[in-house]
Amino acid sequence: MRDTSTSENEKNHARPAECATDGLSHSLVNRYAQIRAATEALAAPLSAEDQTIQSMPNASPTKCHRAHTSWFFETFLLTPHASGYTPFDERYGYLFNSYYEAAGARHPRAARGMLTRPGVEDVTAYRAYVDEAMSRFIPQCDVSLLPLVTLGLHHEQQHQELLLTDIKHAFSLNPLAPVYCARGKKPPANVSAPPLEWFTLPRGVHTIGHTGDGFAFDNEGPAHQTFIHEARIATRPVSIGEYLDFVNDGGYQRAEFWLAEGWDLIQREGWQAPAYWQQRDGLWESYTLHGMQLLREDEPVIHVSYYEAAAYAAWAGKRLPTEAEWEVAARHHATANARRAEQNPHPRPLAPGFTQDAWEWTGSAYLPYPRFQPAPGAVGEYNGKFMVNQMVLRGRSCATPPGHERLTYRNFFGPAARWQFSGFRLAEDA
């Protein structure tokens, strides 16, 4: 699963797109500055204490997200390619390498929360040091290295989302239910989500996977043909209100809906509802980055595992879509709605009206696409090394940085994971 702490997103690294010009260098300097600043902005509400702890082996301290993303630029660009560059601290290579075996020995993942030093201020200095060097390096480096800079930025954006899901998990363990950023206590929605509509997928050979010139992780390609059987796919994810019907219908007590592993898990762990949900005085609340909030029935359900998604689908007499079905439908939707999107004051470019603020579990295992080839070297060393025991998620969540999303994006986690913003939509055979 994408169970991999600081590093989990590197798994998608990247036969990055090809060439670059001076204009690209210039815009890349700006983009570098923006994305690096965005990380710092996300960490800004967090105290030194907040940034230090590790709430489970699969999560990472905020501080490590901030340092590891810097380590990436230092290790793969500055140290080998920037003449005269001196690493900020020789020991950081050991501390902040998440999983690149080829890049040398590593501090054990599960012990990352024991690193009180280097402290938060040291990490801030580290980032500044790397940023200063990168701002000089990008304009003058060989253009062949610019794709690696781009990769480092996408890598950093992945960690931005993980920073949020990890701190949410950590805060959820604090009985004080800390507020990461304020928002008023919202009332429960009396309105339901709009009625489910179904999009029909035409039977036949379709092409999926990344084809364009833009950036994509290597696991999104090669584009290839696949056979799709006639089916219908919902045009929006399952809502909290709909999921509550499952909960209230005894969904967590009825073995017949569950994969055997899932049933064992919820028995053992005592799961009765999605992660972070609590019932108080008859009302359902959820821990959120705004603190405890009443549930809104019209929002997409999130923080469910694959097991829960599959159980809901069985209860509903449906199934989860495959990732191919999802991509074909989303692409159709994206095209059709392109004009509508232009009129949206806050457009999010990913299939507006189709996706919502939730990653969506698909029924597809995370496996290499036909003719997939791992990229050479440490950066690409492990492109495929997570391709077992994980399921693919598609879409984007409320925490996905704008511009990071793609219709071909393959997110992936183990079926038990639910600390991500993970929901799902339904499909059925036609």
Place this chain on the structure above:
Amino acid sequence: MRDTSTSENEKNHARPAECATDGLSHSLVNRYAQIRAATEALAAPLSAEDQTIQSMPNASPTKCHRAHTSWFFETFLLTPHASGYTPFDERYGYLFNSYYEAAGARHPRAARGMLTRPGVEDVTAYRAYVDEAMSRFIPQCDVSLLPLVTLGLHHEQQHQELLLTDIKHAFSLNPLAPVYCARGKKPPANVSAPPLEWFTLPRGVHTIGHTGDGFAFDNEGPAHQTFIHEARIATRPVSIGEYLDFVNDGGYQRAEFWLAEGWDLIQREGWQAPAYWQQRDGLWESYTLHGMQLLREDEPVIHVSYYEAAAYAAWAGKRLPTEAEWEVAARHHATANARRAEQNPHPRPLAPGFTQDAWEWTGSAYLPYPRFQPAPGAVGEYNGKFMVNQMVLRGRSCATPPGHERLTYRNFFGPAARWQFSGFRLAEDA
């Protein structure tokens, strides 16, 4: 994974084939008698002590295999459909139900090795009691029930193979290396396996899955179209001699070949070779049902996990075939070699010259085929409930009962399992 002790094979149950006539009844009585006797023959070399223990949660005592397969006939045929039938012992339903939630409460799987009573003789009496009732039931029952009898027999054949793999695992823990059935200590083979040949798969839409009138488990269908990309597939599995090259080349010490989960596993467990291998005085031996035996280089490697299969493939610069590739190639081979097979004095009908005595890991996750529908009722209740975190194996092993094998057969286990007779073959993109 197919990690499920006594019961693991029920996972494949079965929209069994349709109708039956008197002739079918008659031949079914015979077939019933033969298959039930085959189980007893497999258990015959095992003492009461041997038949009692459970060597790991995923394995079952011999005694439970023998009882559970009888329970199947009693529960799904005799009790509901044989007028006047009295269950042998009311309490056996609780003790020998492996995982059918719809069939009531169950004894915990991992505690099955604590059931010294009923004893082996009680189980023998139970089997005789059920057999006697079945021999009267089959000829006179409604023909609509005959497919369920057939299903029960295939179910029993699955347990025959598990009986052997489970007792092999149990015996392997005994420092005396007990001999299940004798064979002379064989010398190591100086001869290598025949050179690898490659079969080219034509690009395009192919049909896979069960179509004929014969029996198949429901997970083998429906037959459906799938797109295959141009590729080559080896015409035999990887041999022990070839696998030894990987071992001797430091395969278990080089992270770059391994899936991340696999690498963690072999570090944690200290794996240095396939299960049951031991090096003594510079020679490799393996625990077998004949006791400790020197390795023969020309035989297919078995008792490897998916992780090891995938690591070997990466080391060899190849990959594992998908199950669709495997099935298309095996079907081609089976047809082409049909005549040659006729001349073979001991024909094994499954693609002779293509398959050997090893189940073969494929690169496909165990997921439902398009338009798969679970069968209704307890028998089919859980057809799909194991469809997560497992990989598909194809072929047949030395322990697969003759007649039980099929080109469309989908065996499945978790990627860490290696107590089955599991090997693999290679494929590569063309």
Place this chain on the structure above:
Amino acid sequence: MRDTSTSENEKNHARPAECATDGLSHSLVNRYAQIRAATEALAAPLSAEDQTIQSMPNASPTKCHRAHTSWFFETFLLTPHASGYTPFDERYGYLFNSYYEAAGARHPRAARGMLTRPGVEDVTAYRAYVDEAMSRFIPQCDVSLLPLVTLGLHHEQQHQELLLTDIKHAFSLNPLAPVYCARGKKPPANVSAPPLEWFTLPRGVHTIGHTGDGFAFDNEGPAHQTFIHEARIATRPVSIGEYLDFVNDGGYQRAEFWLAEGWDLIQREGWQAPAYWQQRDGLWESYTLHGMQLLREDEPVIHVSYYEAAAYAAWAGKRLPTEAEWEVAARHHATANARRAEQNPHPRPLAPGFTQDAWEWTGSAYLPYPRFQPAPGAVGEYNGKFMVNQMVLRGRSCATPPGHERLTYRNFFGPAARWQFSGFRLAEDA
């Protein structure tokens, strides 16, 4: 703790008493025969299956008790001292050495339940082989070895009790509640135990520990002086009826009575009553070697851990006696009642009227007596090696072989153990 499977009783081995004469040899031959036969009689109701399993790491299969006690005679007497003796099977030394490091490598304790071979009949043959050799050896051996024979017999008697407690534990896990030996279903006693009486211990220096010529384990000596403070000690153990008052008063739900470790344990394990108790239709039953039986209020409570004994004492406003207090009181009682005991048709010689059928937890940790010296060699190698994290129990239980009990006997187990026949009595400061 005395948590040590087959071997746990060897912990008490033994500077056995000194010399021996022909008469002693003769009586020892008889005694050997009787005690060895008693073991076989205890195993007789158990099937091959029953004798094979190991229900927890601290328990041993019946078969191993039978073999290990034979191994003792073979290893420490026959092999080194009987000229021309050939071991029954060279490999048994590895298999049935429970913990003597000096006697060589050992099969791992927790894997003892995986040894289906040698089988029960092999063990029977092993015992006969050793017995035959011993019957010739004892009359002719050097008298200096007779104490070692005596030690082996006491060792065997310890295993007799363990054989019963271990099979009781194993059977308790079987939902069929097997009957080891029949007895009618008894009604719950309406009668209470006789009222508690208190014996006053005089303040001052007392001597405890083994002094006589008879056999004793080395941990029972040397006899030594100890200071006892004025106190009162109950003249019988706590009864089931009295313990039920504690249970019914919420004893298992009130932290204030419990040692912190005990409270953690009962929360974690969900203990609500002594081991083997079950409430059915409002009545308390207990699994016993006679099957499920209604509780009798007048019997001593057994199958409680030290934590439960200490919690009861706190609830009752009392404490547990020290082992010195227990021994002084029991000795007084034994002397005073000696005459009464003579008139008892079924005398049990250990302080009749004071002890009952329960080992009794004391408030004393199991530590060496002053000036204790471990015996030299393998037999005595580990006399003191269990002297940490264990509490002393005094008395004898229903399963203690007659003649094995002693006023100075120091039984010991970890504070969480409760599969022994362990109860307790109260004391208070005067």
Place this chain on the structure above:
Amino acid sequence: MRDTSTSENEKNHARPAECATDGLSHSLVNRYAQIRAATEALAAPLSAEDQTIQSMPNASPTKCHRAHTSWFFETFLLTPHASGYTPFDERYGYLFNSYYEAAGARHPRAARGMLTRPGVEDVTAYRAYVDEAMSRFIPQCDVSLLPLVTLGLHHEQQHQELLLTDIKHAFSLNPLAPVYCARGKKPPANVSAPPLEWFTLPRGVHTIGHTGDGFAFDNEGPAHQTFIHEARIATRPVSIGEYLDFVNDGGYQRAEFWLAEGWDLIQREGWQAPAYWQQRDGLWESYTLHGMQLLREDEPVIHVSYYEAAAYAAWAGKRLPTEAEWEVAARHHATANARRAEQNPHPRPLAPGFTQDAWEWTGSAYLPYPRFQPAPGAVGEYNGKFMVNQMVLRGRSCATPPGHERLTYRNFFGPAARWQFSGFRLAEDA
């Protein structure tokens, strides 16, 4: 064991000495201010990050030590007795109650490292708030409460030592080996410790336990008579040089010296030397609060478990002293050396020349003294609740606050604990 995180020292609470006068109030105000300031001085070198983490369940974050000791004064003095006092934050009672069941629900001990909020500054404010209130409360409170203030101060001093041992453990997990306070890298001592001398204990009844008017924890009393057998006790603890002889003699590889539990532990954990020791380039170093330091052979060995202490003693042909032997010898030494101590420029009052900078494991289990009575109420609720599975340590370490030590002091930990400054001395029977 004294394995209990923030709270472990409360275990000793306290029938504190009786009355108080105005002078006492006055001096208590000063003493309160000094001790509270000492805690803050110990925390001063630690960053917010350092103060937040919990390196194992038995350790506590620095922040929690600071908060919990404040909670003690707030909960047992200010809230019930200071009129008009408003708790700093109602939720702190839940967060910082370490184990007092009677004081209400508690945050789980093992999750204490997840509390990033309240932050370090919040805790500083909390301490200031409590201190301000206490400075007004002490002079005007009922004199009957002053012993409780004194108890709170001794409680705080215990946490001062724990603060140091806990942060040492946490820092030891950091590959950067952080320096808590600087000291030059010291060379290994070429000089050995002074030769061992032996003090002879006279046989007979001795009195041990606290008798005077000064403060003592309740477990130090009542003073009582005990019988001591003739023995000799070393006049100083075992030195590092001496312990190295044991290590170099294969002490960690020879089962014959070890308690069975200890042997299992060192095999399982791979212990080869005391905690924090590392061999580099043939030289032994140790992690210390000054960073990595070469070992000095003349210093007392510390960071050994009871198992290691007992194994060393067995190797040396000696034993550990009982706590009674230790106390009698130390008292004799303290008296005899009183004059010499006066001439010492840096006197440490505890038996100078006898004790060194190490707590010393004794061979005595931590059990109640005869006629011990737990104090009533929450403060004393759990005086005896840790009295199982722990061994007594005597003396004082380099981290024991001056004035906190006493000849009757009973420190206690489980036999596996070695993150304390724990060494030992030898004894032998005379």
